[in-house]
Amino acid sequence: PLEDAVGLHIRWTDNLAEYDSWESHVRCFCRRDVSRLEGFERFLRETIQATGDRRVFLATDNPSIESTLARSFGGELVTFPKTYRRDHTWKFSVRLLGRYKQMRRTTSVREALIDLLLLSRCRLIAGTYFSSFGELASLLGTHEMVTIKGEGYEARSFIKVLAGNPAQETGESPSL
Secondary structure, three states: OHHHOEEEEEOOOHHHHHHHHHHHHOOOOOHHHOOOHHHHHHHHHHHHHHHOOOEEEEEEOOHHHHHHHHHHOOOEEEEOOOOOOOOOOEOOOOHHHOOOOOEOOOOOHHHHHHHHHHHOOOOEEEEEOOOOHHHHHHHHHOOEEEEEEOOEEEEEOHHHHHOOOHHHOOOOOOOO
């Protein structure tokens, strides 16, 4: 069961191309806080050391991240099998949607939803900076969450804020 697992959401495709634009146009975006794989690995090492839990569920949009963690992680890595699109793009064939020529989805929306629901069952979630996917999973499952910031991580307590305890707020408000 995933209820005793640590969940990771590592978004590592379309967001990478957006950083320059976000840095220029989004005031609350900070380039130095962008999640690094080393931050996720550090979080896993420290969590395993503190709790002994070695079961991890990984929700990612990048097949190379999945294989890298599978090789480097010594515990049980659980993933939902996905069909990755090789070129990370696809085109609409409907003429009316012509202005949306390329989408940068690496997996289907169905697979992303399954990842979200499975992630929401984990007891603790570590999410990617400036991505609301892990935050939504945390809210759906009402579990604790951390955001990986650079090579470190920060506890997020917006769940407690929503539950009526504003004194607990530590991070920025959830991004949408």
